[in-house]
Amino acid sequence: MTAQGGHRPDPGGGGRAASAFQTLRQSARTHRAVRERNASAWLLPNDGTRFDHALIDRMRRYPDGDEVDLVIVGCGAGGATLAQRMARAGWSVVVLEAGPFWDPDTDWVSDEAGSHHLYWTEPRVISGSDPVPLGSNNSGRGVGGSMVHFAGYVPRLHPSDFRVLSDHGVGADWPLDYADLRPSYERIEEELPVAGQYWPWGDPHSYPYPPHPVGGNGEVFLRGAAALGIEARVGPVAITPGRFGNRPHCVYRGFCLQGCKVNAKASPLITHVPDALVHGAEIRADAMATRIETDPHSGLATGVRYVRGGREHVQRARTVAVAGYSIETPRLLLNSADRRFPEGLCNDHDLVGRYLMVQGAPQTAGRFAEEIRMYKAPPPEVTSEAFYETDPSQPYVRGFSVQNISPLPITWAEHVAAQGHWGEDLRAYMRDYVHWATLGALCEFLPYADNRITLADEHDRHGLPVADMAYSMGDNDRQLVKAARTAMEDILKAAGATEVITIERYAHLVGGCRMGRNATEGVVDADLRSFAVPNLLITDGSVLPTQGSANPALTIMALVDRAALRLAEGARSGLRAPVRDTGTV
Amino acid sequence: MAARPTPPDRTAPGGRNPRFPGYDVLSQRGTWDAVTAGVVLARTGPQPALRFFTPAEEAVAEPLLDHLLAQWEEPRVPVLRMVDARLAELQTDGWRYTDMPEDPQAWRRSLAGLDVDAAARHQGAHFADLDRPHQAGLLQAVQDLGSDRWHGMPAGHVWNLWTRYACTAFYSHPWAWNEIGFGGPAYPRGYARLGIGVREPWETADQAPRDPVQRDRAPRGPEGDGT
Numbered sequence A: 001m002t003a004q005g006g007h008r009p010d011p012g013g014g015g016r017a018a019s020a021f022q023t024l025r026q027s028a029r030t031h032r033a034v035r036e037r038n039a040s041a042w043l044l045p046n047d048g049t050r051f052d053h054a055l056i057d058r059m060r061r062y063p064d065g066d067e068v069d070l071v072i073v074g075c076g077a078g079g080a081t082l083a084q085r086m087a088r089a090g091w092s093v094v095v096l097e098a099g100p101f102w103d104p105d106t107d108w109v110s111d112e113a114g115s116h117h118l119y120w121t122e123p124r125v126i127s128g129s130d131p132v133p134l135g136s137n138n139s140g141r142g143v144g145g146s147m148v149h150f151a152g153y154v155p156r157l158h159p160s161d162f163r164v165l166s167d168h169g170v171g172a173d174w175p176l177d178y179a180d181l182r183p184s185y186e187r188i189e190e191e192l193p194v195a196g197q198y199w200p201w202g203d204p205h206s207y208p209y210p211p212h213p214v215g216g217n218g219e220v221f222l223r224g225a226a227a228l229g230i231e232a233r234v235g236p237v238a239i240t241p242g243r244f245g246n247r248p249h250c251v252y253r254g255f256c257l258q259g260c261k262v263n264a265k266a267s268p269l270i271t272h273v274p275d276a277l278v279h280g281a282e283i284r285a286d287a288m289a290t291r292i293e294t295d296p297h298s299g300l301a302t303g304v305r306y307v308r309g310g311r312e313h314v315q316r317a318r319t320v321a322v323a324g325y326s327i328e329t330p331r332l333l334l335n336s337a338d339r340r341f342p343e344g345l346c347n348d349h350d351l352v353g354r355y356l357m358v359q360g361a362p363q364t365a366g367r368f369a370e371e372i373r374m375y376k377a378p379p380p381e382v383t384s385e386a387f388y389e390t391d392p393s394q395p396y397v398r399g400f401s402v403q404n405i406s407p408l409p410i411t412w413a414e415h416v417a418a419q420g421h422w423g424e425d426l427r428a429y430m431r432d433y434v435h436w437a438t439l440g441a442l443c444e445f446l447p448y449a450d451n452r453i454t455l456a457d458e459h460d461r462h463g464l465p466v467a468d469m470a471y472s473m474g475d476n477d478r479q480l481v482k483a484a485r486t487a488m489e490d491i492l493k494a495a496g497a498t499e500v501i502t503i504e505r506y507a508h509l510v511g512g513c514r515m516g517r518n519a520t521e522g523v524v525d526a527d528l529r530s531f532a533v534p535n536l537l538i539t540d541g542s543v544l545p546t547q548g549s550a551n552p553a554l555t556i557m558a559l560v561d562r563a564a565l566r567l568a569e570g571a572r573s574g575l576r577a578p579v580r581d582t583g584t585v
Numbered sequence B: 001m002a003a004r005p006t007p008p009d010r011t012a013p014g015g016r017n018p019r020f021p022g023y024d025v026l027s028q029r030g031t032w033d034a035v036t037a038g039v040v041l042a043r044t045g046p047q048p049a050l051r052f053f054t055p056a057e058e059a060v061a062e063p064l065l066d067h068l069l070a071q072w073e074e075p076r077v078p079v080l081r082m083v084d085a086r087l088a089e090l091q092t093d094g095w096r097y098t099d100m101p102e103d104p105q106a107w108r109r110s111l112a113g114l115d116v117d118a119a120a121r122h123q124g125a126h127f128a129d130l131d132r133p134h135q136a137g138l139l140q141a142v143q144d145l146g147s148d149r150w151h152g153m154p155a156g157h158v159w160n161l162w163t164r165y166a167c168t169a170f171y172s173h174p175w176a177w178n179e180i181g182f183g184g185p186a187y188p189r190g191y192a193r194l195g196i197g198v199r200e201p202w203e204t205a206d207q208a209p210r211d212p213v214q215r216d217r218a219p220r221g222p223e224g225d226g227t
């Protein structure tokens, strides 16, 4: 075992003892504090199985006719966090989730091709000059949402991300500041929980847990970065380095993108759902929301229409939150058009579906004489945010981050095939698999109005128009991809790579219903409440106005943590629907 | 061909495992969880009969997939059946390019397209009737078109469709894992030896660590019977 212990060089140098002390202090106090506000990790079974079915058996169940305080569409990063927070606050909560209630023991496998069912594979159309392939790469389904198969990197945004428009005249400003989100970042980092070295970038901070040992791929990254004097750090990952509640530690099996059968990697299924259930939330799985119901007289949302077991229902509610992620949330709003909102719910200003973003995610692999065996250890290992901020000496604004990624055989074959290799050539490259290490960049692509979700002519099996996702890159975006590619090639070569190959791809979706200071700027405000319908919230990744070069899940959860606090604090009475619902069901 | 043929390795595609001789990831199946083992082992068992491809399509799809993966000898990963099953069960990735039909339709059209190309360039022949180099030539021509259109579809998107389905099937098979030295499923045991140049005790070292770039480069594409 080469990767244990503290002998790994800290490329950041200096401050090591002080930062180790901070991490230690933080982890000592977190367990108890976390359990008091979110006991999910302690509600999981302790007997080697991964989910306590009694939690589901004993789950509270509301009849459709009951008007609950809150109905949430989607049980992913945003939806599950909101459900847990509001159930804790005493609200009656129903979550409608299109996918199944996963059981990691029986539903997930340590296998790439066998994990196809984790992805959202209902039909979608991709268009634009740079169409973005979806499927396994972008969104999930089922209780836990996309985080069930997310890689597990959970960096924060930088303070500069909240004012890109003011600083550079492009993109957008957020209706809130980094400081508004910091306490939420800290809370969510404790609940996931997050492991990593002291973070020197953005708003410097420590993590609740120390970093994991790294595998061959991470070693390569650290070696190359050190040789070039580029700062790189181990983390931050939402993977327990030791026991956390009843969650065991990671066994370094490398299948994070196929769902963690160990319960080591965080997903809302194990970080927020158990606590939501014991506080009375109902999570109604296999329930596909088809329309948000509104009352034409009051202008308020009255509930959500959904299909379950082939039958249509309406769940009535005083407040509705949509958390279906950047494609399904705009699609649901557009599909909920009515007389008051002929262009789609909340779409008075033609903003619904627009400013959708992906990150440019070129992937560079290097060939080493030694065996790297990148399939071991969690794919998320090491990050550098040294290129995150605008570099005035460059022709482009904003930047990119660099992280390890560790493709398993099928994904690796796609990487090799994308170079044009086929036949014996492809096989020969593939036989060399154990000698390759891979880095991935996340480039901050800017938001553009024409990158958007619209409704296609095609219909899904529910008879609903499917989403068309149009994507085209801008000039700045292209320059970032080029720069990121060069940086990754340099790092790998400095680590000793004899050949490097790069493929261009995209990662992470955000935007599509962005927040703003007013109704002409955004669909929702900083509290995630829609401008058009006062008791309708959007609580998922679609609200991000810009994306930085950070993976989005932590920011999504933090935004929802903040919104939930504000919802629970004051606004409740104002949100109760003043009129009875009209003619639903 | 070697002068004295070695007995074929029944656990590697084509019966040869030059880099990891004797390595069989299936020998570890006792350490896998039952659900994963079920999914993986099913690939080594009998595959359902063809349901999606018509006989005419099968005649094109089989050599096409053989070429893409250079599978010329037994034992073969049953890629044709695996692709057929996915298409029959509509187990697609869910998305399609706006300038492409849905995957099943795109498969049918592209297979027909290869037959049309064969007839046009080789006096009315079927794709399946051509010898390997001529088949390879037609495939190379499709790849070389890049983003230009081919039978009404962007050639690059067709190429991407073919290789995506072919690679997903082939590299999901434990024999293919043996050939590349992959450790396979690892739950509940996990991996204990992380880092550069180390292996689990049951993993086999690379016996012929040849850089695919440094070796004598053949032109892209298949190399006949692959010696």
Ligand SMILES: Cc1cc2nc3c(=O)[nH]c(=O)nc-3n(C[C@H](O)[C@H](O)[C@H](O)COP(=O)(O)OP(=O)(O)OC[C@H]3O[C@@H](n4cnc5c(N)ncnc54)[C@H](O)[C@@H]3O)c2cc1C
Pocket (backbone or CB within 6 Å): A073, A074, A075, A076, A077, A078, A079, A096, A097, A098, A099, A136, A137, A138, A139, A140, A141, A142, A143, A144, A145, A146, A147, A149, A150, A151, A152, A153, A154, A257, A287, A288, A289, A290, A323, A324, A325, A326, A328, A329, A332, A380, A508, A509, A539, A540, A541, A542, A551, A552, A553, A554, A556
């Ligand atoms: C392969 C991959 C790797 C990733 N890696 C990382 C990473 O390392 N770090 C990171 O931060 N992020 C990562 N992400 C992205 C991250 O997972 C998402 O950004 C995040 O989960 C989005 O949260 P969300 O709440 O907006 O949506 P989701 O978590 O996707 O939740 C949406 C839920 O809504 C449900 N739903 C949608 N429509 C309906 C409907 N009509 N009715 C009922 N239910 C509906 C869906 O089934 C889904 O469960 C990754 C994503 C993928 C695909």
Ligand code: SF4
Pocket (backbone or CB within 6 Å): A239, A249, A250, A251, A252, A253, A254, A255, A256, A257, A259, A260, A261, A262, A263, A264, A265, A377, A378, A379
């Ligand atoms: S590597 Fe660790 S966190 Fe990732 S899936 Fe395996 S056990 Fe879970």
